Amino acid sequence: MTVKKLKYIFHTIWVHSIGSVIYYLPLFVATVVLLSPGCFNPDEPLSYFTGLSNLFAFDAEFGDHFIRNDLYYVIGIASVSCVLVSLLTRTHVSTFLRSVWYALLIVTFITRRFLLWTFDTDINAETISMMLETNSDEVTGFVQSFLLTWQVVKYIIKALLIAVLIVASECLWKKYRQRIIDSQNAIFGSTLVVLVLMPFAIMSASTYKYLDWVPVQNTVSSVVIAFDGIKAKTEEAMFFYTTVERTDKEIPAVAGDDTLDVVFVIGESFIRSHASIYGYVMPTTPCMKSEEKKGNLIAYSDVMSPFNATTLAMKNMLSLNHLTADEKWNRYAFWPQIFRKAGFATLVFDNQRGDDRHYSGSFYEMYSPKVTSVCFDCVAKDQWHFDHEMPPYVEEELSKRNKRTFFLMHLWGQHFHFAQRYPKEAAVFSATDIKRKEAWITNEKRQLIADYDNAVHLTDKTLGMLFDLFRNRCAVLVFVSDHGEEVYDYRDRTNRPGMDKTMKTSYARSQHSTPFVVWMSDRYKATYPDVVKAVEQAKDRPYSHDLVGQMMLTLGRVKSSHYRSEDDVLSAGYKPGKRFIYVGNQKLDYDSLMRSRE
Numbered sequence: 302m303t304v305k306k307l308k309y310i311f312h313t314i315w316v317h318s319i320g321s322v323i324y325y326l327p328l329f330v331a332t333v334v335l336l337s338p339g340c341f342n343p344d345e346p347l348s349y350f351t352g353l354s355n356l357f358a359f360d361a362e363f364g365d366h367f368i369r370n371d372l373y374y375v376i377g378i379a380s381v382s383c384v385l386v387s388l389l390t391r392t393h394v395s396t397f398l399r400s401v402w403y404a405l406l407i408v409t410f411i412t413r414r415f416l417l418w419t420f421d422t423d424i425n426a427e428t429i430s431m432m433l434e435t436n437s438d439e440v441t442g443f444v445q446s447f448l449l450t451w452q453v454v455k456y457i458i459k460a461l462l463i464a465v466l467i468v469a470s471e472c473l474w475k476k477y478r479q480r481i482i483d484s485q486n487a488i489f490g491s492t493l494v495v496l497v498l499m500p501f502a503i504m505s506a507s508t509y510k511y512l513d514w515v516p517v518q519n520t521v522s523s524v525v526i527a528f529d530g531i532k533a534k535t536e537e538a539m540f541f542y543t544t545v546e547r548t549d550k551e552i553p554a555v556a557g558d559d560t561l562d563v564v565f566v567i568g569e570s571f572i573r574s575h576a577s578i579y580g581y582v583m584p585t586t587p588c589m590k591s592e593e594k595k596g597n598l599i600a601y602s603d604v605m606s607p608f609n610a611t612t613l614a615m616k617n618m619l620s621l622n623h624l625t626a627d628e629k630w631n632r633y634a635f636w637p638q639i640f641r642k643a644g645f646a647t648l649v650f651d652n653q654r655g656d657d658r659h660y661s662g663s664f665y666e667m668y669s670p671k672v673t674s675v676c677f678d679c680v681a682k683d684q685w686h687f688d689h690e691m692p693p694y695v696e697e698e699l700s701k702r703n704k705r706t707f708f709l710m711h712l713w714g715q716h717f718h719f720a721q722r723y724p725k726e727a728a729v730f731s732a733t734d735i736k737r738k739e740a741w742i743t744n745e746k747r748q749l750i751a752d753y754d755n756a757v758h759l760t761d762k763t764l765g766m767l768f769d770l771f772r773n774r775c776a777v778l779v780f781v782s783d784h785g786e787e788v789y790d791y792r793d794r795t796n797r798p799g800m801d802k803t804m805k806t807s808y809a810r811s812q813h814s815t816p817f818v819v820w821m822s823d824r825y826k827a828t829y830p831d832v833v834k835a836v837e838q839a840k841d842r843p844y845s846h847d848l849v850g851q852m853m854l855t856l857g858r859v860k861s862s863h864y865r866s867e868d869d870v871l872s873a874g875y876k877p878g879k880r881f882i883y884v885g886n887q888k889l890d891y892d893s894l895m896r897s898r899e
């Protein structure tokens with residue numbers, strides 16, 4: 302074979318691969334940009350550079366590598382489109398197909414922008430199911446309240462502008478593309494670029510499987526996953542809805558006639574060992590400590606979370622199932638509903654609700670109209686950037702109620718990124734306060750630990766505000782974190798990375814040993830001395846927070862057929878069972894891990 306022939310073969314392959322991307326460059330660029338609005342923020346032109354720099358992110362931070370994977374994914378889709386178009390020999394077929402593709406790109410892009418800005422959501426199982434469940438009345442209402450607005454006109458103008466831009470670039474590119482494609486430099490240069498990107502692309506492809514539990518950035522994956530998710534989610538949700546419906550039909554639960562406020566606060570990513578009330582060196586929880594001193598607060602020493610993920614922790618915590626007996630959360634009563642049936646006004650303040658919408662795997666079923674209509678009197682529409690902004694709104698809602706109330710609150714807590722969880726002026730600790738000396742600790746990491754501790758301090762401050770709010774009422778408050786978190790505590794890692802086989806105990810302690818406190822107002826203590834005694838006696842009993850609902854029924858004086866004394870840590874009949882942590886597909890005995898020495 303002659304060199305000339307080899308060259309010819311290489312050139313033919315190039316024309317129908319990399320060359321086709323150059324030849325149809327407008328198609329390529331439009332596909333990449335319009336399919337991944339999450340990678341590029343169209344409102345901030347600078348984000349295009351950030352988006353592109355992610356392409357070379359070998360060791361990307363959590364979050365950024367999903368963006369990188371997504372970019373490679375859409376580059377793959379865009380490249381395949383160009384190759385396919387280059388194989389079409391008839392010009393009008395090619396033009397028609399490209400036009401259809403452009404139209405699809407623009408429509409989905411604008412739809413996602415609209416969903417994001419109007420409803421703070423995206424194409425996911427939730428929005429698609431909602432669309433499928435919508436009836437014609439709702440459609441009319443939707444058209445009137447959303448589609449006939451100036452905002453939508455702006456979106457239409459934006460869509461037209463994008464279309465004009467595409468047509469203009471197609472016309473312009475037509476003039477130069479043949480000259481470029483014939484140039485040796487273009488062949489050499491583009492092949493080099495592809496070779497440089499190849500290792501990053503391969504790495505991205507190898508980690509792309511994680512897509513099922515991360516927020517999806519690109520349109521193709523979000524549509525595929527949404528439809529995939531609907532099936533599993535519908536099945537799981539259906540059981541939950543049936544359970545809620547069944548509970549609704551039951552004979553009402555009974556509670557006392559007195560006024561009583563029961564408050565259940567779910568924290569986030571709070572490791573027990575960073576709370577001074579549990580012995581941490583930094584004074585991160587002054588409010589809780591002072592309440593403990595006054596005899597109003599009892600910190601439980603041995604409560605754990607079976608999961609290190611919010612969704613599973615929440616689902617099992619808010620249902621009356623017993624996890625270790627393999628009871629599924631969605632088959633057992635959702636206990637806030639029992640409080641409502643017992644005559645409590647049930648009010649929800651969830652700071653993470655808006656974000657949950659983006660996750661097809663969140664406990665968003667809790668906010669389905671089917672559930673909220675029978676379980677809650679009020680679900681706060683707002684979410685607050687910082688947790689301590691929430692209590693004033695709780696107070697406002699409380700002032701409207703004159704009967705027993707049950708509050709379910711869900712905080713931002715110590716959700717990463719830690720520095721975003723407290724306002725700068727609320728910072729109490731800085732890197733210099735963190736006296737950690739391990740080999741892996743740098744000043745930057747000391748600052749991150751300080752950020753985390755500041756976020757703990759803000760959770761404590763929020764709780765302090767709530768204590769004050771309920772202080773002069775007959776009230777009981779339980780605070781629990783959904784799971785723990787790592788902040789360079791025993792290894793050079795942060796957030797919730799996987800388990801090291803040689804450090805299982807530290808792993809379990811960091812990610813699963815959660816703070817758990819019960820706070821009681823003076824009036825509550827005076828009214829229910831027997832409960833107070835039980836709360837004090839149970840302080841050191843081992844407990845798994847998937848059983849907390851049973852304890853809440855006792856604290857709220859609710860008598861229900863769903864109550865099981867053997868699962869209630871306050872009961873004389875409490876039977877502490879085995880406790881497990883769920884790590885991937887493994888189920889590990891938490892207590893034997895705590896006993897073992899690494």
Ligand SMILES: [Zn+2]
Pocket residue numbers: 569570609610611612783784
């Ligand atoms: Zn969480």
